[in-house]
Structure formats: structure tokens, C-alpha cells
Amino acid sequence: MIIHRHDVVVVGAGLAGLYAALMTSDKVDTAVVSKVYPTRSHSGAAQGGCAASLGNEVEDHWEWHFYDTVRGSDFLGDQDAQEILVKEAPLVIYECEHMGVPFSRTPEGKIAQRPFGGHFGNFGKTPMRRSCYAADRTGHAQLHTLFEQCLKRGVRLYNEFFLLHLIVRDDRCYGGVAWDLRHGGLHCFHAKAVMLATGGYARAWKITTNSMSNTGDGLSLVLRAGLPLEDMEFVQFHPTGLYRSGILVSEAARGEGGYLINGKGERFMERYAPEKMELAPRDVISRSEQTEIDEGRGINGEAYVHLDLRHLGREAIMEKLPQIHELAWKFAGVDCIEEPIPIQPSAHYAMGGIPTDVHGQVLKDEKKTPVVGLYAAGECACVSNHGANRLGTNSTLDCCVYGRRSGIAMAKFVAEEGELLPDLPEGAAEPARELVTRIFKSKGKERMVEIREQLRETMTENMGVFRTEDSMSKALRVVKELQERYKELSIQDKSQQFNTEFMEAVELGYLLDFVEPIIVGGLARKESRGAHFRKDFPQRDDKNWLKHTLAWKTEEGIRLGYKPVVITRFPPEERKY
Ligand SMILES: Cc1cc2nc3c(=O)[nH]c(=O)nc-3n(C[C@H](O)[C@H](O)[C@H](O)COP(=O)(O)OP(=O)(O)OC[C@H]3O[C@@H](n4cnc5c(N)ncnc54)[C@H](O)[C@@H]3O)c2cc1C
Numbered sequence: 001m002i003i004h005r006h007d008v009v010v011v012g013a014g015l016a017g018l019y020a021a022l023m024t025s026d027k028v029d030t031a032v033v034s035k036v037y038p039t040r041s042h043s044g045a046a047q048g049g050c051a052a053s054l055g056n057e058v059e060d061h062w063e064w065h066f067y068d069t070v071r072g073s074d075f076l077g078d079q080d081a082q083e084i085l086v087k088e089a090p091l092v093i094y095e096c097e098h099m100g101v102p103f104s105r106t107p108e109g110k111i112a113q114r115p116f117g118g119h120f121g122n123f124g125k126t127p128m129r130r131s132c133y134a135a136d137r138t139g140h141a142q143l144h145t146l147f148e149q150c151l152k153r154g155v156r157l158y159n160e161f162f163l164l165h166l167i168v169r170d171d172r173c174y175g176g177v178a179w180d181l182r183h184g185g186l187h188c189f190h191a192k193a194v195m196l197a198t199g200g201y202a203r204a205w206k207i208t209t210n211s212m213s214n215t216g217d218g219l220s221l222v223l224r225a226g227l228p229l230e231d232m233e234f235v236q237f238h239p240t241g242l243y244r245s246g247i248l249v250s251e252a253a254r255g256e257g258g259y260l261i262n263g264k265g266e267r268f269m270e271r272y273a274p275e276k277m278e279l280a281p282r283d284v285i286s287r288s289e290q291t292e293i294d295e296g297r298g299i300n301g302e303a304y305v306h307l308d309l310r311h312l313g314r315e316a317i318m319e320k321l322p323q324i325h326e327l328a329w330k331f332a333g334v335d336c337i338e339e340p341i342p343i344q345p346s347a348h349y350a351m352g353g354i355p356t357d358v359h360g361q362v363l364k365d366e367k368k369t370p371v372v373g374l375y376a377a378g379e380c381a382c383v384s385n386h387g388a389n390r391l392g393t394n395s396t397l398d399c400c401v402y403g404r405r406s407g408i409a410m411a412k413f414v415a416e417e418g419e420l421l422p423d424l425p426e427g428a429a430e431p432a433r434e435l436v437t438r439i440f441k442s443k444g445k446e447r448m449v450e451i452r453e454q455l456r457e458t459m460t461e462n463m464g465v466f467r468t469e470d471s472m473s474k475a476l477r478v479v480k481e482l483q484e485r486y487k488e489l490s491i492q493d494k495s496q497q498f499n500t501e502f503m504e505a506v507e508l509g510y511l512l513d514f515v516e517p518i519i520v521g522g523l524a525r526k527e528s529r530g531a532h533f534r535k536d537f538p539q540r541d542d543k544n545w546l547k548h549t550l551a552w553k554t555e556e557g558i559r560l561g562y563k564p565v566v567i568t569r570f571p572p573e574e575r576k577y
Pocket of ligand 1: 037213218399
């Protein structure tokens with residue numbers, strides 16, 4: 001097996017991974033491993049923007065952004081991490097600007113800012129413009145800029161290398177083993193510091209905004225290494241996915257003034273959040289939409305409502321929302337200048353993930369014991385900035401701020417480690433070899449697509465915007481069955497080069513692993529908070545549930561543990577919307 005040695009190996013070439021690589025590359029030897037070509041990472045699909053209290057359009061302060069983030073998280077976020085997020089936001093926006101991100105501008109030439117749900121002024125009281133944007137292709141602009149900067153600084157890129165195994169022994173990470181998608185074959189990446197920046201997981205749902213690659217690989221690799229995941233039950237459903245496909249219509253559409261309309265022609269948010277209307281946080285709007293649909297007030301009684309942009313006019317739509325115009329046209333056959341867009345809630349974002357400290361170092365238990373040499377940032381990580389519900393435009397921000405911080409921490413760690421790489425443990429690559437042999441050699445009868453589609457349908461049906469004991473128990477039953485069937489999976493394509501069937505078979509294994517803590521954590525949490533809404537326990541219960549869930553994979557199934565929430569400034573208060 002070919003062994004590559006680097007000081008730092010970052011897995012994932014989205015905003016979090018590339019920002020980290022940027023910070024380490026001028027100090028230590030840095031490599032980035034990515035299963036897709038870097039600029040195809042899901043970060044490139046981010047449309048609406050990146051939040052920062054620049055105050056370019058209206059007065060703003062980091063304290064106001066802090067309050068909104070805490071409140072948006074339904075008080076489950078860790079406030080030490082959230083404070084860092086909002087305080088360092090202007091710094092990363094200006095750094096991005098100076099590296100070349102072409103932000104949209106105000107008439108006087110400052111970075112323009114637009115409103116987004118859940119962001120307000122003066123501690124939740126006044127309208128706000130906080131999201132910095134490049135039309136409706138912000139993530140695309142940021143990702144390409146960071147990619148160029150990484151190339152310029154000589155970061156070693158291993159494109160289309162697919163991580164199959166993480167080498168962790170005795171609370172230390174030594175690297176990982178990846179499959180070369182282009183040529184076939186296993187490669188070992190041996191490093192002093194490893195960072196997971198493998199992004200989100202919403203491909204486990206049938207209706208999703210996420211790209212094909214978002215299969216939660218990093219999360220399952222961490223589970224398999226015997227480490228826990230945090231707050232997995234909190235899954236964000238975006239209120240405006242295109243009907244049937246789930247493809248995202250950015251919240252910027254509502255930020256710019258779009259209306260939500262039900263089958264009776266009503267702006268139904270008047271019933272649920274009369275003060276904030278279409279700019280209430282995402283969990284609130286998704287539930288309102290689903291209620292309208294469930295109670296028969298969808299358009300023509302069907303499972304969708306309308307997003308109406310017509311009153312904004314052709315000029316504003318084409319200048320500020322050109323991609324939305326194109327997506328609605330291509331994927332729903334609707335010209336949004338003339339007609340409303342059919343939309344429904346769509347699985348979007350993972351609030352939970354790999355537990356880390358505020359320097360990106362991975363934590364292995366309730367006592368926050370660190371794992372030496374292992375870091376994580378971006379959507380796969382849980383610092384926790386977003387608690388039970390993330391505000392729009394706080395995620396690309398999270399990737400930049402915490403990707404950057406992880407990079408700084410890794411460079412420091414590598415400098416302290418000295419010259420020598422610790423030896424690879426005995427048999428380090430064996431699990432990857434066994435996985436490859438098992439999948440290529442299996443003669444089992446099960447087919448990947450059938451298992452995957454059943455999983456995705458089950459998750460959309462039973463682990464959606466509303467949950468109950470019954471729906472979650474059903475989901476768990478189905479997942480257990482599918483996990484058994486997966487053992488009998490075989491693939492027909494036995495070739496080595498660009499074998500997408502092999503890749504999707506491995507990804508299906510990842511999907512089946514990380515959904516279990518989502519369901520088990522959800523069943524255990526007998527309250528409603530943020531995106532986790534139980535019809536059988538509709539109230540938030542701070543007395544018993546103001547705590548983070550940790551979930552380990554064991555022989556007997558998922559084991560749960562809990563750790564307290566860090567509250568520094570804003571004690572929990574009632575949150576209607
Ligand atoms: C359609 C859409 C629009 C969004 N809009 C916004 C927005 O406007 N503002 C905002 O703040 N947030 C937005 N979000 C959320 C935000 O874009 C993401 O949370 C964020 O970009 C994730 O970045 P990341 O760096 O964590 O991972 P990603 O950008 O998802 O990158 C993951 C990387 O990991 C690599 N990888 C994964 N598994 C493996 C493996 N097994 N082996 C090797 N490599 C692997 C992939 O190749 C990829 O390079 C949006 C999300 C979506 C889906």
C-alpha cells in the first residue's frame with residue numbers, strides 16, 4: 001500500500017477544510033484529501049450569504065448577533081463557542097474579501113448585507129441586514145477563492161480520494177486510509193494532525209437540499225473509531241425546498257421580501273409568527289408549512305405551498321436572486337417573475353456532529369477529554385454553535401471561523417510535536433482492506449439502491465419536521481432491518497477505475513450507521529426544542545433536557561450519555577419564534 005506522510009491531513013475540501021489548510025500551509029506541510037473535486041464540495045451550493053455584524057447597511061453589534069444565535073439555537077448552543085463565532089465573523093469576512101471574494105456592494109462600495117431569518121437588531125427587536133453575499137452564489141464565490149489561495153500556497157491536493165477508515169488508537173489519531181477513485185487501490189495517509197471537514201449528511205432523507213456527496217462519512221468513521229457524536233437528533237428542515245426534488249430555494253428569497261402563501265391564498269405566517277412573518281427562524285417556518293399542508297391547506301390540498309416573489313419585480317429578482325430564477329425554471333418549470341414557486345420543507349443541515357472544543361479538537365466523552373491529533377470543523381462538527389436550530393448564513397460563517405481556528409490549532413500542535421511522526425499502529429489499514437474485500441467479493445443478494453431508497457423514504461416519513469414515539473420507533477425498526485440486509489449487499493461492477501457502485505455501497509454503510517444515533521437520541525429526548533419537535537412532547541423542558549446528547553456505537557446498539565450546556569451570558573427564556 002502506498003503511504004503518504006504529511007504534517008497535516010485535512011479530509012474535506014469545502015469551506016471548513018480549505019480554510020484550515022490555508023492557515024496551516026505557510027507553516028507546515030499540508031495535504032487535503034477529498035472524494036469530490038474541491039470546487040464541487042457542497043459549500044459551493046451555498047446561496048444566501050455569510051453572517052457578520054459589519055453594520056454596513058444598518059447599525060449592528062456582535063452582541064446582537066450573539067443573542068440571535070443563542071436564541072435561534074433554542075438555548076442549546078454553547079455560548080462560549082457562539083461568542084467566538086460572532087466576534088470573529090467580521091475578521092473572516094474581511095479576510096475573504098482581501099483574498100478576492102467578490103461580495104455584492106452597497107452604492108458607496110461597502111460589502112452589501114441582506115436580511116435573513118432569525119437575525120434582528122437590538123436583541124430581537126428591530127429588522128436587520130447582516131448577511132454578506134455575492135448575489136445568490138455566495139458559497140461558490142468563497143469556495144473558489146479559498147481553492148485558488150490553497151493552490152497558490154502549495155497545499156498538496158489528493159482529489160477524488162475517498163476515506164474509508166480513520167486510524168485511532170488509545171485516544172490518538174494517526175491518519176486514515178482512502179480509496180483512489182480514479183485508479184482504484186488503497187492509500188494510507190499518515191499524519192501528525194488529521195482534520196475531518198467532511199460536511200453534512202442530509203442524503204439520508206428522500207427530500208433534501210443536499211448534494212449527492214453529503215452522506216455523513218466523517219460522522220460514521222468517528223462512530224466506528226469508538227468516539228461519540230453529539231446532538232444528532234437535531235436535523236434542520238429548510239422551509240423552501242422545491243416541491244418533490246427538495247432542491248433549495250435560498251432563504252434570501254424571503255430575505256428580499258418573498259411571501260409564503262397557502263392554498264387559500266393566505267400569508268399563513270400571520271397565524272404562527274405575526275411579528276416576524278416569513279423571517280422567523282427555519283424550524284418555526286417549516287413547522288408552520290407542514291401544519292398548513294397536514295391540515296389540508298396546501299395548494300390544491302397537495303403537499304406543498306407557494307413562495308411568491310412576483311411583487312419583487314423582474315429587476316430585483318434578476319439582480320439579487322438570479323440563481324433562484326434559474327433553479328425554479330429548470331427544476332420546477334416555473335418562471336418566478338410571473339408565477340409563484342411550489343415549495344415544501346426539505347432536509348438541509350446537521351446541527352449535531354463530532355464534538356469538538358473551540359479550537360476544533362475532537363472530544364471523546366462527557367468530561368471533554370481530547371483526542372490527540374484529531375480535529376473537526378464545519379458541518380460535520382458540533383462545537384456547538386447551532387444547538388437545536390441553526391440560523392441562516394451562520395453555517396458558512398461557522399466553516400470559516402472554526403475551519404480557521406482549527407488550522408491555527410493544528411499548526412501549533414504540529415510545531416509542538418517536533419520532527420518525528422509517531423509510528424503507525426500495527427495493522428492500521430486492516431479495517432479498510434477488509435471493507436474493500438468484503439464489498440468486492442460478496443455474493444450476497446441485496447442491492448444497494450433498494451436499501452438506500454427505503455432508508456431515505458423512511459427518514460422523510462418518520463424523522464421529519466414532526467416526530468412521535470411511534471414514528472421514531474418505526475424508523476428504528478426499519479433501520480435495524482436495513483443494517484442486517486446491508487450485510488448481504490453485493491455489487492455488480494467489479495472494476496477499479498471510477499467505480500461509483502462501490503463508492504455508493506460504502507456511502508450507504510455510512511448512512512446506515514449515523515442515522516441510528518439520530519433516531520435513538522430523538523426517542524430519548526422527551527421534549528420539543530428547535531428542530532426536534534415531538535407531537536407527543538410539544539413543550540421545551542429545560543428542567544430535564546437542557547443538555548447535550550452524546551451517542552456511542554456499541555455491540556449492543558447506541559449508548560447515550562449527556563453533558564451540560566455552556567451558558568455564559570443569556571439564560572434560557574421562552575422562545576415562541
Ligand atoms: C443548497 C445549500 C445552500 C446553502 N446555503 C447556505 C448559505 O447561504 N449560508 C450558509 O451559511 N450556509 C448555507 N448552507 C450550509 C452550508 O453551505 C454548509 O453547511 C457548509 O458549506 C458545509 O461546508 P463544509 O466545509 O463543512 O463541507 P462541504 O462543503 O460539504 O464539503 C465536504 C467535503 O468533504 C469531502 N468528503 C466527504 N466525505 C469524504 C470521504 N469519505 N473521503 C474524502 N472526502 C470526503 C467532500 O469531498 C467535500 O470536499 C447551504 C447548504 C446547502 C445544501
